[in-house]
Amino acid sequence: MHYRLLSFITASVALQATYASPALSPEVYDYIVVGSGPGGGPLAAELARAGYPTLLIEAGGDEGENPTYAEIQHFNEAANDEATRWDFWVKHSDDPEREAKFEHTTWDTGDGTFYVGLDPPEGAKYLGIQYPRAAVLGGCAMHNAGVCSLPADDDWNIIVNKTGDTSWEAKNMRKYLKKIEKNEYLLPGNPDHGYDDASWAKNESLSQTRILKKIAELTGQDPKKAAELVSRDILEVGDDVDETVSFYNMAFHATAKGERSSPNSYIRATLADPAGYPLTVKLHALVTRVLFDNATLIPGSTPRAIGVEVMTGPSLYRADPKHVPGTKGPISQIYAKREVIISGGVFNSPQILKLSGVGPAEELKKFGIPVVVDLPGVGENLGDNYEGSLLGIASSPTNNAGQITLLFRTPNAPTKKRNIYAWCGSFSFEGFWPGFPTWYGNKVYTCALVHLAPKSQAGSVKLRSANPQDTPEINFRFFEHGGDHDLQELVEAANILREAWKAAGEPMAPIEELHPCKGPVQPGSERCSDEEQKEYFKLQAYSHHASSTCAIGGDDDPMAVLDSKFRVRGVKGLRVVDASVFPVVPGAFPSCPTMMISVKAAEDIIEEARRTDKKL
Incomplete structure (x- = not known):
């Protein structure tokens, strides 16, 4: 398996003494970053490395040396762990x-x-x-499967089209991938492709090899080159890469030894660096609102963010399964001389903005929150990849089956671009619930599907109350727009993979499919219609790549929350940097794209700060 290591190298040092504790006198920093995940963690470290005193606030603790989080193979346990x-x-x-x-x-x-x-x-x-979600230093990059995938070029270029800012062009965004990674697998002198031991794919007697070759045939690839293609670099460069149907090798933000590389690693390395970068980390601190200057009281003036209000203590947020009702912590105020940057994630960033008076005026008034600026797009435009799976029980153990990863286009895809990311192997994945996943034994075989570029982003994150300890109301409104077409794309993807299963032969065949069509998969077997499968996916599709609730947009877009430099519209000194800023769902997995925009945001902010300082 190929791995990529983000250049956020883990520091082998105990950091507890470095973390800030509540102070009696006012705390003042140049920048305050709220949230330490893929958006906020790298950003805070970059600002500190540029010499700016920066406070990074995290509602959870630090599990950087806990093997459950540090070793990526334990990601299921990490996502289920009540500790975070x-x-x-x-x-x-x-x-x-x-x-x-x-x-x-x-x-x-x-x-x-x-x-x-x-x-x-x-x-x-x-x-x-x-x-x-994960409340821990490093955010959800500490409990995810670590898959690194890039958006289609159009997902970057849409920001250019909306704002006119050419720095978002796909060809320019590639440099931020280079900044966050330390590549451990590409051969010297080869900038585009990786190679790995995929000897199983050359063994014609294996059931999984026959499935692989049949998928190649069904998706327009050369079956004779299948064994070669499974080692293809999934992060390759190319003008037509988004239209290329191929097998690939998955990339992860992990070392070749399976050690998780995440914002936690970079934060720790920054704190431990002998250079003494001015980064302070405050753990177990729940930000309750952004503070604004007195300009909010002056008609026609532009409010400026000057700090945050923080409630300190563990498990204060009601999403935490360890939360004890009625528990509160001491409240303090911390000030930023330059800016406050919200990186709380797709659910919490819009919640914090709304609690601070930035959001749809009618919703804020409903809860008695004074309106600082009426921004109707805050909390709207929630989108996600639709996900599903073709899951079955083989006639023999599949634990030695090689993993198949591919990006392909279904016959009914709306454009020439790929619309499905799939991977097949000996695992079960059917979404999230307490205690997931279901263990089906060593004969399980699954092809998991991620639908790219969903046509509907009709979801919302709305306040439940004005209490910052309450979770918001979240409704994805799956398939609200273009749903019938999206569902048919999922069905056609499942049909292609099911047809490939029929080629498995002994010893895996027949495979007893559990969903979406129950029954044995074998030549000539047809057990359910496309309409039945569409109904299944409509009811049972799941997701875990939420985005777009504080979207970047143009000056003429009333639903735009941010400009192209991540600045919140209608106020000064306030930005949002996390997956909520994407106008559309960014590809198949948002972790690496969010780290990329984190570094871009740092570059934009530092450039602006230095330009301002020169004028003073």
């Missing part, structure tokens, strides 16, 4: 009847346990669909 998990309970639609059919609906039994399913015990409290 924040549970958001979301909806997929406004239709209660449809919601009630989601097979992994979760309920609170009242005895400290969850029930997952459609037949809850009497008295159980409905929670919804689990969407776990």
Whole structure:
């Protein structure tokens, strides 16, 4: 397997003494960054390395030396771990009847346990669909599977089209990938491709090799080159790369030894550096609102962010399963001489803005929050990849089956560009719920699907109350726009992969499919229609790549929250830098793209600061 290591090298040092504790006198920094994930972590480190005193605030603790988080193979355990998990309970639609059919609906039994399913015990409290996030130094990059994938060029260029800022052109954004990675697998002198031991793909007697070659045939690839293609660099460069159907080798933000490389690593390295960079990290601190200067009281003036209000203590947010109702912490105010940067993530960044008076005026007034600036786009435009899987039980163990990764185009794709990211192997993945995934034994075989460029971004993140400890109301409104076409794309992808399963032969065949079509997969077998599969995906699709709730947009867009330099419209000294800034869902996996924009934001902010300093 190929790996890429972000250049955020882990520091082997105990850092507890470095973390700031609540101070009696006012704290003042040049920059305050709220949130240490892929957006905020690299950004705070870069600002400090440029010489600016920077405070990085994180609501969770530090698990950088905990093997559950440090070793990427334990990502399922990390995502389930109560030590860092924040549970958001979301909806997929406004239709209660449809919601009630989601097979992994979760309920609170009242005895400290969850029930997952459609037949809850009497008295159980409905929670919804689990969407776990990570409250920990390094954010969700500390509990994810570490997959590194790039958006299509169009996903970058849309920002150019909206704002006129050519620094967002896809060809320019590539340099930020180079800045965050330390490549460990490409051969010297070869800038585009990686190579690995894929000897299994050359063994014609293996069932998985026959599946591989059949997929190649069905997707327009050369079956004779399949063994060669499985080692192709998934982050390759090329003018037509977004239209290239091919097998690839997955890239991860991890070392070749499987050690997780994340913002945590870079933060720790920055703190431990002998250069003594001015970075301070405050853990177990929940930001309750952004503070603005008195200009908010002067009609016609532009408010400026001057700091944040913080509640200090562990497990203060109600998404934390360890939260004790009624628990609060001491409140303090911390000030920024230059800027406040919100990097709380797709759910928490819009929540913090709204609690601070930045958002849709009517929603803020509903909760008695004074309006600083009416920005109707805050919390809107929520989007995500649709995900699903073709899962079955083979006739023999599959634990030695080589992994197949491919990007391809279904026959009904709306453009020439690829619309499906898939990977097949001996694993089960069906979404998230407490205790996921289901263990089906050593004969399980799955092809997981990620739908690229979903046509609907109709979801929202809305306040539940004015209490910063409450979680917001989150509704993705799956398939609200263009849903029928998206569903058919998922079905056609499943049909292609199922057809390839029929070529498995002994010893894997026949494979007993569990979903979306129940029954044995074998030549001549057709068990369910496209319409039945569309209904399955409509009810059971899941997601974990949320984006776009504080979207960048043009001056003429009333729903734009940010300009192209991440600045919140209508105020000064306030930016947002995380996956919420993308106008559209960025490719198949947002972790690496978010780290890339984090470094871009640092470059923009530092350039602006130095330009301002020269004028003084």
